[in-house]
Amino acid sequence: MAHAGKPSIDEKVLQYETFISDVLKRDLERVLEQRDGVYEKIAQYLQLKNTIESLKESETKGLKTEIDLGCNFYVQAHVEDSSKIFVAVGYGFFVELTHSEALKFIEKKTNQLTAHTEVLTKDSAKIKANIRMVLEGLRELQSLTDVPEKRTREAL
Numbered sequence: 460m461a462h463a464g465k466p467s468i469d470e471k472v473l474q475y476e477t478f479i480s481d482v483l484k485r486d487l488e489r490v491l492e493q494r495d496g497v498y499e500k501i502a503q504y505l506q507l508k509n510t511i512e513s514l515k516e517s518e519t520k521g522l523k524t525e526i527d528l529g530c531n532f533y534v535q536a537h538v539e540d541s542s543k544i545f546v547a548v549g550y551g552f553f554v555e556l557t558h559s560e561a562l563k564f565i566e567k568k569t570n571q572l573t574a575h576t577e578v579l580t581k582d583s584a585k586i587k588a589n590i591r592m593v594l595e596g597l598r599e600l601q602s603l604t605d606v607p608e609k610r611t612r613e614a615l
Contacts, residue, residue, distance in 0.1 A: 468600060475597050479590055487586040494579040501572045507546070508565045514541055515558050 514522070522541040525533040545553040546561050556564060 472597060472600060475593055475600070479593050483586055483590045483593065487583055487590070490579055490583045490586060494576055494583065497572050497576050497579065501569055501576070504565050504569050504572070508562060508569075511544070511558050511561055511565075514544075 520540050520542065522538040524536050524538065526536045527533055543555050543557055544561055546556050546564060548554050548564070554564075
């Protein structure tokens with residue numbers, strides 16, 4: 460039984476388990492989702508880089524393409540001069556760039572996004588370490604000698 464003002468071990472265990480599931484795991488999920496979103500942006504920029512390099516190699520002015528109008532509704536388009544393209548630079552803004560300028564921008568942007576993914580990866584590692592630390596604390600609190608490795612991996 461818990462004394463007045465002093466929680467029992469079971470109550471403490473419940474508090475720690477709640478902290479793991481409500482705070483740490485949610486934070487980990489959020490960070491991993493952010494990182495996945497950044498990886499998606501990197502993939503889009505690399506796809507654009509490949510497209511620009513193909514355009515540079517073909518050396519043709521004109522270009523036939525399909526444009527997504529939304530909801531996967533495509534229309535055919537003919538671009539008479541593909542020497543300059545519009546590149547999304549963020550916050551809904553587009554800038555008209557030559558192929559060389561676009562490639563330089565893509566290089567800088569992917570480097571920036573890669574650095575951001577490294578920060579998010581470190582953040583996720585810290586959160587995983589905190590989860591492991593709380594689990595170790597729970598093990599000590601419950602006076603358990605060993606938690607099977609499989610259970611601790613599932614918790615992460």
